[in-house]
């Protein structure tokens with residue numbers, strides 16, 4: 141028994157990469173959902189826009205966000221590499237395939253589901269992330285009466301905006317911010333986009349029902365008590381609560397706002 | 398009384414690993430439902446031989462589910478439509494009169510077709526040779542049961558050891574991954590005291606050989622576990638991953654600087 145190949149060029153090493161990036165992306169979804177619940181507040185985006193500023197300017201969070209972009213890219217590239225290798229491992233396909241008798245549809249189609257999610261991510265980042273970072277959102281000014289807590293708002297122009305700032309004058313807190321909330325509202329008036337978002341969230345649900353628990357299997361985790369717990373989380377948290385939570389956002393803006 | 402049936406077989410025929418194969422339709426008439434699937438093929442082959450044609454080549458040996466030689470994908474399922482049995486244990490009563498049955502070989506780059514339905518599974522042998530063994534000292538025969546092993550662990554090792562190396566896991570896997578087989582072989586030794594000496598060397602050597610043979614990468618679909626005639630469980634794959642990653646990152650031998 142000789143010494144062996146480097147871990148990352150082995151099948152299990154590649155699976156390690158897939159599972160670690162995948163679990164990291166899953167935890168991000170929890171944070172992303174909780175933060176974005178502020179979209180449901182009826183405050184003209186006061187809470188959400190302040191939160192958006194924090195998320196894009198607080199250094200530790202920025203570090204995490206770069207890790208996040210890297211994870212998405214690595215997860216996708218490794219998926220592609222693994223898929224190509226797996227194709228090569230079976231050059232001649234079966235004439236008849238009994239896959240549905242031995243495995244779940246989503247577990248066999250993670251690549252397709254992942255591709256839908258990737259296309260979604262590109263659209264999503266372009267709609268919001270790109271516009272937010274490139275001065276393509278409207279601007280807003282909030283005046284919060286610190287005595288009563290009442291917030292009023294008005295749209296301002298780019299020349300009035302300068303930069304995100306919070307000033308307090310005469311017990312009134314004035315906040316100038318990029319109005320990402322307005323951009324969200326605007327984007328989700330498009331029924332096509334709303335439908336696409338809902339479809340993407342369905343794909344996400346099926347991807348994660350398999351993916352989350354599969355990641356733990358790849359890491360070698362097996363336990364009669366805790367694996368059922370992980371499978372429960374896969375289905376209920378990542379397959380139901382999170383995708384429905386996200387899907388409600390476009391639906392809310394289209395039908396309610 | 399046995400019922401008899403007439404069947405249409407669509408059989409993969411291929412001269413050798415250099416040529417391309419194709420499906421050939423063969424009629425199987427007057428087949429008793431008590432026959433095993435392989436007996437049905439025997440009858441078909443007798444017919445073909447009598448007609449002066451080349452009989453259908455397929456692997457088999459024990460015909461009682463213990464050797465792991467039989468290896469047919471029947472209507473898209475390794476070892477046929479039932480769970481937990483090998484092809485030789487499948488009976489014709491699982492089919493009905495007039496049915497069309499598609500018979501294919503295990504399909505994987507690492508299992509090249511030798512002829513018709515028989516594939517070359519020496520890739521499994523090479524994986525075993527890479528580390529699927531224990532070294533023992535020669536000398537007197539040790540007494541049985543001198544090393545205490547917890548019952549649950551002994552049972553688990555035994556279950557892993559029931560793998561007959563048939564390769565249905567590879568055939569069932571959409572990625573043609575051999576991880577169920579390899580993990581069963583690694584587990585069997587990793588669980589037992591006798592396997593500890595080479596434990597981590599073994600995990601690395603066998604995984605390396607598995608990769609070198611060109612098997613695909615597991616995506617945890619669970620198809621292997623569902624189709625395995627011996628009920629080898631996915632927890633073996635989790636264990637293999639654990640053994641391998643432990644070998645790579647936490648192995649005692651690699652903790653210390655050599656002086």
Ligand code: SF4
Nearest residue numbers: 560561563564566625
């Ligand atoms: S794990 Fe099961 S299917 Fe795979 S070779 Fe062993 S007995 Fe056959």
Ligand code: FES
Nearest residue numbers: 458460465467485
């Ligand atoms: S012929 Fe031995 S297991 Fe089927």
